[in-house]
Amino acid sequence: MHKWLLLIAFMTLSMPAHAHKVIASAWLDGNDIEGEVGFSDGEMAKDGTLVEVFDDQDNKLGETKVTMDGLFRFTPTKPVAHHFKTNLGAGHVASVIVSRDELPENLQNPKQAETASTPQKVASSTPSVQSPDLKRMIAKVVRQEVQPLRKEIASYKEKNDLQSILGGIGYILGLTGIVFYIAARRKENKNT
Amino acid sequence: MHIVDGALSNEVVIAGGILAAGGIAMGLRKMDMEKIPAAGMMSATFFVASLIHVPIGPSSVHLIMNGLAGLILGWMAFPALFVGLLLQALFFGYGGVTTLGVNTFTIAFPAVAMHYICRNGVQHSNKKLAMAWGALAGGGSIALTALTVSLALALTGEAFLPAAKLVVLAHTPVMVIEGFLCACAVGLIHRVKPELFNTFFKEKQVQHA
Numbered sequence: 001m002h003k004w005l006l007l008i009a010f011m012t013l014s015m016p017a018h019a020h021k022v023i024a025s026a027w028l029d030g031n032d033i034e035g036e037v038g039f040s041d042g043e044m045a046k047d048g049t050l051v052e053v054f055d056d057q058d059n060k061l062g063e064t065k066v067t068m069d070g071l072f073r074f075t076p077t078k079p080v081a082h083h084f085k086t087n088l089g090a091g092h093v094a095s096v097i098v099s100r101d102e103l104p105e106n107l108q109n110p111k112q113a114e115t116a117s118t119p120q121k122v123a124s125s126t127p128s129v130q131s132p133d134l135k136r137m138i139a140k141v142v143r144q145e146v147q148p149l150r151k152e153i154a155s156y157k158e159k160n161d162l163q164s165i166l167g168g169i170g171y172i173l174g175l176t177g178i179v180f181y182i183a184a185r186r187k188e189n190k191n192t
Numbered sequence: 193m194h195i196v197d198g199a200l201s202n203e204v205v206i207a208g209g210i211l212a213a214g215g216i217a218m219g220l221r222k223m224d225m226e227k228i229p230a231a232g233m234m235s236a237t238f239f240v241a242s243l244i245h246v247p248i249g250p251s252s253v254h255l256i257m258n259g260l261a262g263l264i265l266g267w268m269a270f271p272a273l274f275v276g277l278l279l280q281a282l283f284f285g286y287g288g289v290t291t292l293g294v295n296t297f298t299i300a301f302p303a304v305a306m307h308y309i310c311r312n313g314v315q316h317s318n319k320k321l322a323m324a325w326g327a328l329a330g331g332g333s334i335a336l337t338a339l340t341v342s343l344a345l346a347l348t349g350e351a352f353l354p355a356a357k358l359v360v361l362a363h364t365p366v367m368v369i370e371g372f373l374c375a376c377a378v379g380l381i382h383r384v385k386p387e388l389f390n391t392f393f394k395e396k397q398v399q400h401a
């Protein structure tokens with residue numbers, strides 16, 4: 001009986017520690033902001049989860065929904081920072097901020113975008129790398145390549161180091177000592 | 193079980209903070225020299241136990257061990273569990289610093305409740321009966337914690353029943369495991385150190401008189 005208990009204890013101890021923390025990230029896709037929401041153990045948010053968009057002053061800019069693959073998409077219309085907030089229920093909330101300078105260029109400074117587009121046409125005889133379609137395709141490929149890496153980093157962040165655990169226990173020991181000290185002084189004061 | 197920053201409305205966060213502060217003050221007043229090591233031990237137990245995540249289905253749950261902490265510590269469970277939660281929030285980002293009060297209350301309040309419900313039961317001279325009371329304390333405190341968490345979420349605006357169902361359902365396996373562990377602990381204490389409960393409870397009665 002006791003051997004079994006020990007075995008179970010060891011089995012649970014050696015299991016990878018997964019916290020069900022919520023992670024969210026967002027990036028640019030053409031003129032849209034695309035993002036994903038999910039749990040840190042790799043599970044994505046459910047289809048149809050509401051994502052609300054706010055600006056810096058907590059004014060609601062709009063809302064969007066998570067699609068089948070855990071992604072959401074929002075077309076920014078104002079050149080302000082976008083805060084994406086979502087509630088996955090049971091106290092799991094996530095938020096991600098897309099700052100102003102991450103927004104699509106044509107939104108950041110509409111006038112500059114127009115003037116910039118003229119020299120592009122002139123140079124179009126050479127294979128233009130700036131062609132928006134190509135740019136989008138490259139961005140997409142890079143994102144797909146980086147995806148597993150990002151997941152790995154996210155799960156790495158969740159790892160509980162033995163050092164931290166031991167450190168925590170050390171803190172508790174120290175605090176116990178402090179409380180002992182205070183209690184001893186209290187006793188001494190009472191006696192005198 | 194750890195509610196994160198921003199999940200609750202300000203009123204709930206403040207109310208949780210006040211309740212937790214009251215509990216901690218109460219616990220510190222009851223803390224005698226003899227009980228400090230036990231409080232530290234239970235704090236460390238909670239700290240480590242809630243780092244062990246057991247994957248169940250798509251999600252994962254972790255042990256809390258607030259039932260055992262409550263049985264042994266009574267009101268002192270408040271400061272002991274608060275310390276554990278504080279370190280978890282700082283080191284691992286579990287829960288959040290602003291929701292610390294709410295989290296302390298949702299975990300320590302059931303511990304104290306179970307202490308008063310089960311303290312006579314676990315002292316029963318029949319070991320089997322005492323272990324049954326221990327199981328009740330272990331499982332019951334988890335159920336009560338799940339309900340308190342749902343209540344905190346409901347006060348913020350989430351519908352109570354679906355949230356409660358989700359939280360309670362997710363913690364049913366933990367309830368079983370903790371009930372079992374708590375029963376084993378009570379059985380062990382019964383055999384090895386029966387005076388652990390005795391001294392602690394008797395001193396409390398003297399204090400009340």
